[in-house]
Amino acid sequence: MSTRRISGFKPTGPLQLGNYLGAIRPTVQGQDRPTVVFVADLHALTVPHDPERLRELTRQVAGLLLAAGVDPDRTVLYRQSDLPAHTELHYLLECAAGYGEVHRMIQFKEKGGGSGTRLSLLTYPVLMAADILLHDITEVPVGRDQRQHVELTRDLALRFNERHGPVLTVPQAVHPQVAARVADLADPAAKMGKTNASTNGVLFLLDPPDVLRRKIMRAVTDAGTEVTYDPERKPGVSNLLDLLATCTAREPSQIATNYQSYGQLKSDVADAVIALLEPIQRRYYELTDADIEQSLVQGAEAAAVRADATVLRVKEAMGLAKKPVTSGRPAPADIRATPPTAPGPR
Template identity: 45%
Template sequence: MPRCSSPRRRGPSCASLVRFLFAFEGVQLTVKPPRSPGAPVTAGRQQQRVFSGIQPTGRLHLGNYIGALSVWAANQARYDNIFCIVDLHALTIPEAIRVETLRAARRELAALLLACGIDPARSALFLQSYVPAHAELAWLLACVTPVGWLERMTQYKSKAAALTTVGAGLLEYPVLQAADILLYQADLVPVGEDQRQHIELARDIARRFHNLFRPVFTLPEPLVRPSGARIMGLDDPTVKMSKSLAEERPGHAIALTDSPERIRNAVMGAVTDSGRELRPGELSPGVANLLTIYEALSGRPRPDVEAEFAGQGYSAVKRAVADLVVSTLDPIRRRYLALSADAGYLDRILREGADRVHPIARATLDRVKRLMGLV
């Protein structure tokens, strides 16, 4: 089987074995105009490059789909996309590592991403650990990153506070994340509000490297979806739907692989308020969350959604939301089951995706090492 040796190819050779006939609503994104002139390695690129990373931990849920995965799939024709399963990031808390679980989770996540519409003929999909340049660049960037910058990171402080022993990997997690992005000269990085600080840190690290040596990196900009990006917990609409809480609280989230029955039960059990019917302009957090889900999956403007359900009882609203969620997620679940049964195909996609991005990573790393006197 021939392998891709150039990032310019449309896709890996094995991608011709399958065609994904998925239809996704177009998503309008808010993008700040690039402030960086771009490193020479990016010269001549026809599309802006987007780097997206996702950890192979926990079960992906409806919030992940609305806030990230549906956006990734919908924009494959618009951008030069690199999708990375960041398995090295899953090692930052060693006490939580389950070796066999991690091995299986990487492949399962690949199957789910493909089922959600990631097309290997248009985008690169690979494992972070398959490209050693990620770890090598992370070390080089760590050498120029002040420790104080890392100690101020909000996620580090919150996670460290819950641990008895804090490993260096947790502290340097944002440096590896910066390396992931900068390695591919990414113009844009899809982020939620809780990740904006990490993108700013990646920009700061790049600027510091430029000041110490010479400009080599593209400064990434956040790619933000203006609505529907924050789906709240069904059991508590004041907190964001999350993979970690879903493991602790059964009614918190809807997993992408849940059966139609489980989806309907979850939506019908969602917290609302003591009222009986929907009144636009007087929405409680729970009711507003249900409408946000409906708005995001239907692609309809919020005023139209509120007008449709005005005066209807909460049970009717929930049934409509449940129907829409089932019609969206059940095809994904069925595609996932079919893909996950073909381990050989998944492994081949991930290997060829790594081959596809390797020349980009190698070019950046070689220039960084040359500027630092290592070659």
């Protein structure tokens, strides 16, 4: 079987530089192999959210993926909620999952536990497994913090295949060699994230150049003045060197030898980040809502072919009807899709 990869992007906040360096750019560079990319809007429902903001962030994430180089003619790009197979396989896989194994997942421990916690927060790792298994994915690029989810996916696929035969493709996690973790500029001990409580150290992909420069010039550094690459003793400076290295395709330890001061390093990092994001921002603002929607609809139609076939295999293996049964008779009048009529005079 040829290598197939998948990446999902959750619209819970604006995409930031870590998302681009760690996930989007490698996805774009790997489009010579079969690739699936989706906006995981169903996952955004696991916590309290504003519907209008969710719709806007979904559109923004999709637009930035296109602007960054995801080619809808080469890569399957779609909105998760447009593909009913996700939720259907989710339930079927829940029938193979155990309460204990999903209850142990780290995100539920960190965000859940109270009486108001949504049940979907507990079960969404199974939905994530469905996302992967729908498309016969062989490799899942993830950071170290997401490896647990891929392991659950593998466990569910192996268990299902043991019970029902070779139905599901068992994927493996692969880790990017660089930029797997970009630190917050204001707190080098924390990961740069799109939902961080403070955005002072987060470089969003749509931040204007002056905002990007201001955040970088205010980045936390370390004691002393020597510019050296030492993530343990100099995490702030090392993070800046990592950023410059990934923007310019050079080694951080080699770059460090060129600098005598933190200020010059920060200035060059700002120049490199602005130059990296300028074409993405320009292409993003050139896209119309119609452009984005057309790409998502086209992708959902392409994704449905393989996804629906996977669901059918799973249902057959579990003893469910092989094909939907219809009587061929018209629906009763009270449930037909007919427009309501205005009431007549009394």
